[in-house]
Amino acid sequence: MTKVVPPVEKNEYYDAVFEDLTHDGAGVAKIEGFPVFVPNALPGESGKIKIVKVKKGYGYGRLIELYEQSPERRAAPCPVYKQCGGCQLQHLSYKGQLDHKQKHVKEVLARIGKVNLDKVIVHPTIGMKNPWNYRNKAQVPVGEREGGLIAGFYQKRTHDIIDMERCLIQQSENDEVVQAVKNICSRIGIQAYDELTHQGWLRHIMVRYGYQTKEMMLVFITRTKDFPNKKSMIAEITAKFPNIKSIVQNINPKRTNVILGDETRILWGSEYIYDYIGNIKFAISAKSFYQVNPEQTKVLYEKALEYANLSGNETVIDAYCGIGTISLFLAQKAKKVYGVEIVPEAIEDAKRNARLNNIENVEFAVGEAESIIPKWYEQGIRADVIVVDPPRKGCDESLLQTILDMKPKKVVYVSCNPATLARDIAILEQGGYEMKEVQPVDMFPHTMHVECVSQIVLRKN
Numbered sequence: 001m002t003k004v005v006p007p008v009e010k011n012e013y014y015d016a017v018f019e020d021l022t023h024d025g026a027g028v029a030k031i032e033g034f035p036v037f038v039p040n041a042l043p044g045e046s047g048k049i050k051i052v053k054v055k056k057g058y059g060y061g062r063l064i065e066l067y068e069q070s071p072e073r074r075a076a077p078c079p080v081y082k083q084c085g086g087c088q089l090q091h092l093s094y095k096g097q098l099d100h101k102q103k104h105v106k107e108v109l110a111r112i113g114k115v116n117l118d119k120v121i122v123h124p125t126i127g128m129k130n131p132w133n134y135r136n137k138a139q140v141p142v143g144e145r146e147g148g149l150i151a152g153f154y155q156k157r158t159h160d161i162i163d164m165e166r167c168l169i170q171q172s173e174n175d176e177v178v179q180a181v182k183n184i185c186s187r188i189g190i191q192a193y194d195e196l197t198h199q200g201w202l203r204h205i206m207v208r209y210g211y212q213t214k215e216m217m218l219v220f221i222t223r224t225k226d227f228p229n230k231k232s233m234i235a236e237i238t239a240k241f242p243n244i245k246s247i248v249q250n251i252n253p254k255r256t257n258v259i260l261g262d263e264t265r266i267l268w269g270s271e272y273i274y275d276y277i278g279n280i281k282f283a284i285s286a287k288s289f290y291q292v293n294p295e296q297t298k299v300l301y302e303k304a305l306e307y308a309n310l311s312g313n314e315t316v317i318d319a320y321c322g323i324g325t326i327s328l329f330l331a332q333k334a335k336k337v338y339g340v341e342i343v344p345e346a347i348e349d350a351k352r353n354a355r356l357n358n359i360e361n362v363e364f365a366v367g368e369a370e371s372i373i374p375k376w377y378e379q380g381i382r383a384d385v386i387v388v389d390p391p392r393k394g395c396d397e398s399l400l401q402t403i404l405d406m407k408p409k410k411v412v413y414v415s416c417n418p419a420t421l422a423r424d425i426a427i428l429e430q431g432g433y434e435m436k437e438v439q440p441v442d443m444f445p446h447t448m449h450v451e452c453v454s455q456i457v458l459r460k461n
């Protein structure tokens, strides 16, 4: 076999025209057809680049000079944007971000799913009126510098903490609580956890915020179970932040990157805070999965409800149901909803949330969607609509096969990864389904992530 020689060389300079963005927001240029990824370059721009790394099928470059600037380029408002790994698109206008996300979804559906874009409507991305301060959960690692504590996000591709007072995509109340806890703990000489020596006490500070109720929960994630100066610390925090309704300690004694440990104990107040999505009330505990952008979650779920087009007589299955958010939303318009989820605690939350809202036409099961739904099928359960909202890796193939066997009239696919959505659509299309519409929703402004909800219907033969 002849060895293909890349047309670029390390440390050499080239002129580049940028056509696209990578999954982490770098510009993509093709030099003699060879893809080169260049941070801080935008589609529509051209410039001089220096090659910094060459791999077999692609390379990395650094932007040296911009020849032509995109009209959508903006100065990133966050002072630590370049160091922090949290956002990737603050240098692109919000309109530019929404347009890029729609284009990306179309491109991936056509390339991976072989979707015919003349027949499937991919709508413009639904954005936020104010795409800042949207995150309802802050979860920041704690470190030490010159004897004091620092807390913030990890620098790109490292575990070095960037001390941060304000994160522009975070609810400002969450930042204020993190700052106060950091200052109080510094003052009383609390030691931050050191992942190299596995010593120290405070690992992470987590704050959750109920968007509708304004209730807040503070979680100390610590290496050991002791709690120095507990009484005075709690008194100071609760006096300063009357919206805090719950203070919890989570103990994580392991050498691990996983943030939460197994043991949680309530230090003060309630085990839960409450929030609403639409008219449904949710109890949120320290470990519950709850969407981080509550405003856009409502938009997403309303679209899912619209695509399910329920009249009140339908049986619905909600696969990958988490704490039952979509199930409870749909139950108001369906005869019966079955939800399935792999995490037992999430199903406990789902059942409690059903009781909290007096919703009785739902049934929840713990297990893999790909194991439980075939059992339901064997027991004679037939869904008119199946909603799937899988993790990034998409649906298990055997679940897709059960959907093809069960033949619901509609599948509503909620996806956080267009690539696996496209892969799964190809299987459903081959099995007799037709994708009708896709609605991208911007759940995570200023990042590369895009959420989609799709309506897929059984073809009439």
Ligand SMILES: C[S@@+](CC[C@H](N)C(=O)[O-])C[C@H]1O[C@@H](n2cnc3c(N)ncnc32)[C@H](O)[C@@H]1O
Pocket: 289, 290, 291, 319, 320, 321, 322, 323, 324, 325, 326, 340, 341, 342, 343, 346, 367, 368, 369, 370, 389, 390, 391, 416
């Ligand atoms: C993207 S979340 C969706 C949760 C929920 N629909 C919501 O909007 O809050 C995906 C969920 O699938 C669950 N999960 C992952 N693999 C699973 C599987 N094989 N079977 C069932 N649930 C699974 C995860 O625990 C997670 O709660």
